Amino acid sequence: MPQLLPPNSDYLDATAPDGNAKAVALAAEGLVKQFDSVTAVNGVSLQVQAGEIVGLLGPNGAGKTTALRMLAGILTPTAGRVSVNGLDLHAHPLATKRHIGFLSGDTQLYHRLTPREVLRYFGRLYGMADRTLTDRIEQLMSELEMGSFADRPCRTLSTGQKQRANIARAFLHHPGVLMLDEPTAALDVISGHFISQAIRRERASGRAVLLSTHIMSEAEYLCDRIYLLHEGCITSHGTLAEILAQAGCANLTEAFLQHARRRLEIAGSLED
Amino acid sequence: MRLSIIWIIFCKEITEALRDRITLLVLVGLPLLIYPLGMLMSAGVTKHQAAVVDLQVSTVAVWGEGATPLVAWLTPTNNRLKLERWQDIPARLRSQLEAGRLQLAPQTNLPSAPTELRLEAGRSLSVPGASPEDAVLRAARAVVTKKQADAVLMIWPDFDDALQQHGLGQVSVYYDSVIPKSAQAWSRLSDQLGQFRQHLLKERQRERALPKGFVNALEVRGDDVAPVQRQFGNILGQGLPIILIMLSIFGAMVAAVEMTAGEKDRATMQTLLCAPVSSFEIVAGKFLAVWSISTLSALANIAGLAFMLSRLTAMLHAQLIQFGNLALVCCLLLPATWTIAALFLAVAAMARDAKDAGYFLGATTFVVMSAVAATMLPGVELDAWTCCVPLVNLSLLIRTLMIGQAASHLLFLTLLSSLGYAGLALAARVFGREQILLGGSFSWRSLLRGDRQRPAVPTPGLVLTLFPLAVVGLFYISLSLEQHGLQTKLLATQYGVLLLPVVALAVARQFPLAQTFSLHWPHWRSLLGSVLIGLSAAVAVAGLLSWLAPPPDSTLRELEELLQLGGQRTPLWQLWLVIALTPALCEETFFRGLMLSGLRRWGPVAAIGITALLFGLLHGSIYRFLPTFLLGLVLGYAVWRSGSLYCSILIHALSNGIIATVVWSNGSKHLEDQSVPWSLWLGALAITSLGLALLTAPKPPPETMAHRA
Numbered sequence: 001m002p003q004l005l006p007p008n009s010d011y012l013d014a015t016a017p018d019g020n021a022k023a024v025a026l027a028a029e030g031l032v033k034q035f036d037s038v039t040a041v042n043g044v045s046l047q048v049q050a051g052e053i054v055g056l057l058g059p060n061g062a063g064k065t066t067a068l069r070m071l072a073g074i075l076t077p078t079a080g081r082v083s084v085n086g087l088d089l090h091a092h093p094l095a096t097k098r099h100i101g102f103l104s105g106d107t108q109l110y111h112r113l114t115p116r117e118v119l120r121y122f123g124r125l126y127g128m129a130d131r132t133l134t135d136r137i138e139q140l141m142s143e144l145e146m147g148s149f150a151d152r153p154c155r156t157l158s159t160g161q162k163q164r165a166n167i168a169r170a171f172l173h174h175p176g177v178l179m180l181d182e183p184t185a186a187l188d189v190i191s192g193h194f195i196s197q198a199i200r201r202e203r204a205s206g207r208a209v210l211l212s213t214h215i216m217s218e219a220e221y222l223c224d225r226i227y228l229l230h231e232g233c234i235t236s237h238g239t240l241a242e243i244l245a246q247a248g249c250a251n252l253t254e255a256f257l258q259h260a261r262r263r264l265e266i267a268g269s270l271e272d
Numbered sequence: 273m274r275l276s277i278i279w280i281i282f283c284k285e286i287t288e289a290l291r292d293r294i295t296l297l298v299l300v301g302l303p304l305l306i307y308p309l310g311m312l313m314s315a316g317v318t319k320h321q322a323a324v325v326d327l328q329v330s331t332v333a334v335w336g337e338g339a340t341p342l343v344a345w346l347t348p349t350n351n352r353l354k355l356e357r358w359q360d361i362p363a364r365l366r367s368q369l370e371a372g373r374l375q376l377a378p379q380t381n382l383p384s385a386p387t388e389l390r391l392e393a394g395r396s397l398s399v400p401g402a403s404p405e406d407a408v409l410r411a412a413r414a415v416v417t418k419k420q421a422d423a424v425l426m427i428w429p430d431f432d433d434a435l436q437q438h439g440l441g442q443v444s445v446y447y448d449s450v451i452p453k454s455a456q457a458w459s460r461l462s463d464q465l466g467q468f469r470q471h472l473l474k475e476r477q478r479e480r481a482l483p484k485g486f487v488n489a490l491e492v493r494g495d496d497v498a499p500v501q502r503q504f505g506n507i508l509g510q511g512l513p514i515i516l517i518m519l520s521i522f523g524a525m526v527a528a529v530e531m532t533a534g535e536k537d538r539a540t541m542q543t544l545l546c547a548p549v550s551s552f553e554i555v556a557g558k559f560l561a562v563w564s565i566s567t568l569s570a571l572a573n574i575a576g577l578a579f580m581l582s583r584l585t586a587m588l589h590a591q592l593i594q595f596g597n598l599a600l601v602c603c604l605l606l607p608a609t610w611t612i613a614a615l616f617l618a619v620a621a622m623a624r625d626a627k628d629a630g631y632f633l634g635a636t637t638f639v640v641m642s643a644v645a646a647t648m649l650p651g652v653e654l655d656a657w658t659c660c661v662p663l664v665n666l667s668l669l670i671r672t673l674m675i676g677q678a679a680s681h682l683l684f685l686t687l688l689s690s691l692g693y694a695g696l697a698l699a700a701r702v703f704g705r706e707q708i709l710l711g712g713s714f715s716w717r718s719l720l721r722g723d724r725q726r727p728a729v730p731t732p733g734l735v736l737t738l739f740p741l742a743v744v745g746l747f748y749i750s751l752s753l754e755q756h757g758l759q760t761k762l763l764a765t766q767y768g769v770l771l772l773p774v775v776a777l778a779v780a781r782q783f784p785l786a787q788t789f790s791l792h793w794p795h796w797r798s799l800l801g802s803v804l805i806g807l808s809a810a811v812a813v814a815g816l817l818s819w820l821a822p823p824p825d826s827t828l829r830e831l832e833e834l835l836q837l838g839g840q841r842t843p844l845w846q847l848w849l850v851i852a853l854t855p856a857l858c859e860e861t862f863f864r865g866l867m868l869s870g871l872r873r874w875g876p877v878a879a880i881g882i883t884a885l886l887f888g889l890l891h892g893s894i895y896r897f898l899p900t901f902l903l904g905l906v907l908g909y910a911v912w913r914s915g916s917l918y919c920s921i922l923i924h925a926l927s928n929g930i931i932a933t934v935v936w937s938n939g940s941k942h943l944e945d946q947s948v949p950w951s952l953w954l955g956a957l958a959i960t961s962l963g964l965a966l967l968t969a970p971k972p973p974p975e976t977m978a979h980r981a
Contacts, residue, residue, distance in 0.1 A: 072546040094548040102546040108538040112291040113284070124280045125547045153291075169543070 281557025806926025
């Protein structure tokens with residue numbers, strides 16, 4: 001019988017897969033977001049360490065996007081706090097945001113600018129020096145194979161090309177923490193794989209990656225640890241093996257479905 | 273707030289906007305094309321219309337017997353009139369006419385003015401529409417409405433007899449002013465009938481051998497003394513503001529929708545929000561871009577207009593307009609587009625998507641244009657009241673400029689209030705809300721009620737919203753209390769507009785009062801420093817002023833009157849109470865209390881500078897701006913450094929009191945006759961500097977220090 005984890009229980013004792021404690025790059029504590037009468041996120045706490053990819057899994061409407069937006073400093077939480085590389089996001093929003101690279105699947109680019117111009121614009125907003133910026137853009141363009149469309153207006157790009165430009169934008173300023181909200185949602189297999197490889201490279205270079213997704217195979221392939229999010233609460237967390245063992249299932253999809261059912265049962269019994 | 277970031281955002285927005293073909297078309301193409309094209313087309317249409325109308329023959333049904341000389345006069349003199357005897361007359365009416373049984377009914381609703389209002393020949397036969405409903409009118413109306421004839425000329429019975437006996441011959445013309453051909457027929461007929469009357473008068477005069485002028489008796493000529501330029505300026509001044517404001521609205525509309533709702537549609541706004549930029553910087557950058565585009569669009573309009581006018585000037589060989597005035601109008605466009613850009617950006621930001629934004633801005637345009645159109649109503653002129661109504665004031669000012677009269681104090685107030693309203697529209701209170709920047713559901717209730725999580729201290733948005741409200745409040749309250757005397761006015765505005773609302777707001781929003789208003793007991797050194805500054809700052813500033821920018825005598829007289837509470841011999845204690853203590857308490861609570869702590873997060877330079885700037889602007893006179901601004905800097909620094917509002921209250925009360933005492937003890941001597949000697953000025957400057965140096969933080973300052981850190 002797998003034990004159902006209460007929310008906010010043990011986010012502090014998270015360890016990297018190899019068992020060594022690493023530096024905590026992103027930590028959230030008791031995040032709550034209330035929109036008028038709806039509570040979208042209800043007490044989410046999590047940690048991501050440098051050099052690991054952590055998955056935030058949940059069905060549509062579980063609160064993944066809201067949680068990520070709070071972590072990235074786009075939304076102000078109703079309660080709770082976020083710290084990135086030891087900096088408190090609420091107290092020092094601008095300084096903290098320099099350490100965050102944020103990307104969501106539905107984000108588009110400025111239609112009338114070229115990818116190069118978009119990168120230059122954001123680089124300047126992040127306060128990068130002109131020379132450094134030019135070099136960094138060249139480096140990203142070759143890494144992400146953007147040469148063929150770097151100087152075309154963004155509205156003419158394909159979905160995959162746009163997402164590569166978006167990835168470059170998120171990686172541009174060497175952020176310590178990457179927050180990726182369903183980055184491959186709209187992509188075909190090849191483009192999705194390309195992006196996945198890029199994310200793994202970032203992990204190898206020591207970035208902390210928080211990846212929200214509802215694609216289970218992607219989570220299995222990429223994530224070192226996983227948080228399951230349901231109706232705004234974290235229902236389970238651990239490495240892939242741990243979650244599978246807890247649930248007694250063969251794959252993540254089954255484990256996920258089982259958690260969702262269990263939540264519904266609990267809710268039903270509470271109502272009785 | 274970092275100017276470099278605002279500049280980066282501004283540049284990007286402008287680049288994007290200028291790559292948009294629609295924006296470019298609206299911005300440059302339309303205005304450069306529309307004026308010359310409009311001129312050509314309207315000239316062409318008018319010419320064509322005139323030609324067509326001129327060639328048309330007016331058919332006139334002539335009802336009634338006799339009147340051969342009249343019909344003979346009408347037929348050959350103008351072959352554009354085709355007269356048809358008895359055309360389409362009902363049989364019963366004709367038989368009645370032939371029997372001579374019909375009479376011209378007396379006009380029942382006679383206007384009080386005489387019938388012959390106009391002195392030129394023609395067009396003076398009757399005031400139309402005053403005849404009672406009767407069978408003839410109904411029959412004539414049927415004929416004209418069915419377009420069987422363009423007009424009906426009714427010759428009443430006994431016409432010939434009356435003329436032969438030198439009596440009064442009676443005719444009526446029935447026409448329909450709404451049908452162009454009928455109106456044309458009336459115009460032709462009335463011209464000819466007028467000439468026939470003149471002909472008859474001359475005949476009678478000659479037959480009786482009467483002296484020349486016997487019949488007409490009075491010759492009147494009216495000459496318009498307004499030069500062509502002013503007449504044209506008046507016409508242009510009526511229409512120009514509407515055209516200019518409308519076209520700058522177009523420019524602003526496209527840009528504002530694109531930069532707010534458009535960004536939400538494409539979800540690019542959240543990317544921008546997770547970059548290390550504050551929402552104020554985003555809004556400022558976007559606002560500057562919308563403002564520039566709207567201004568560019570308006571300038572392109574003026575260029576098109578100037579080109580058209582220069583062509584017209586060459587064609588008509590007359591100087592229609594002073595092009596210098598047009599340049600002034602260009603300058604006035606800056607505040608106009610400033611206000612429009614702020615308003616449109618604020619409205620567009622509330623929309624969920626571009627479609628919504630279109631609806632919202634359409635409604636806004638309607639409201640703005642109605643207000644601007646109202647300035648064309650007679651009697652609406654630029655005065656103390658209208659110069660505080662946004663956009664209406666600018667459009668009135670443009671008109672005033674085109675006629676060639678403008679009052680500088682109204683100009684100042686107009687510009688000041690425009691600035692204020694823009695601030696109001698753009699207040700970060702609107703933009704501070706994440707729903708607005710991110711899109712999604714937006715509720716007015718949340719905007720009005722405030723966040724669930726209220727900030728513990730006032731925000732820049734809040735205090736910058738308060739300022740224009742205070743300006744408007746001050747202005748209207750002091751205008752409505754005009755007859756109650758200076759003292760009542762002063763007390764009402766100070767306590768009613770500055771002190772009470774601010775304290776009420778702080779209590780209602782549950783701001784920590786001691787921290788918000790810096791109500792901490794100062795260090796003794798700060799107290800001493802404040803006394804020194806209070807005693808010397810007024811003299812130091814006055815000396816600087818008389819050397820830098822001496823105010824005109826009239827301003828000094830006004831100030832003197834204010835300082836004496838209207839010129840009566842007021843006791844000195846009362847002066848100190850009303851002139852020194854009251855403003856010190858109220859203005860300091862407003863500016864160095866709430867406003868300074870609201871702006872605190874922008875750092876000392878911006879907070880003290882902006883507070884002083886607004887403090888200077890509130891004094892509502894261009895000559896009082898500099899001294900009050902300088903004093904505001906000193907007061908702001910004092911509170912910042914000492915952490916105590918008591919210091920600035922002390923300084924403010926002492927400086928005001930000292931000036932009032934000087935004026936009081938002067939008796940009959942006036943301020944303008946006095947100057948500050950060098951030695952005194954330098955002394956005062958030294959004492960002020962010493963006082964500033966003495967200011968120091970209070971001993972145990974936990975909140976202030978923590979906040980400052």
